[in-house]
Amino acid sequence: MAKVCEICGKGVVYGHQISHSNIHTKRKWLPNLQRVRAVVNGTRRRITVCTTCLKSGKVQRA
Template identity: 45%
Template sequence: MARCEICEKGQIKGHRISINRSQVSRRANRKWKPNVKKIKIVEDNGNVKSIYVCTRCMRSNKITRAI
């Protein structure tokens, strides 16, 4: 399972609940996975490294991408 190496975001487990019935008796297990991409970044010392980063961290400029 890929996990964001910046914010440690991973998958979340829960239940999908059927809304066709008035009783909340029908439940199915479900996983929500983060939108994680493998990109190359530049570290503080100038080295280029490949890591998994979620798109929220990419959008908020928490990393410096390598060209």
């Protein structure tokens, strides 16, 4: 399962964690993804959706 929302395409973002002493270490920010049953093209499917799409009503849950 890819860490990408199937509705908006939101995915993993990479960057640096910066400490108080200005040391940069690599890290990644993961989207808040949920597996939900939704109606897609008239059929029920289990899709991976971010919570932003769920809250905004872009997904019709089955």
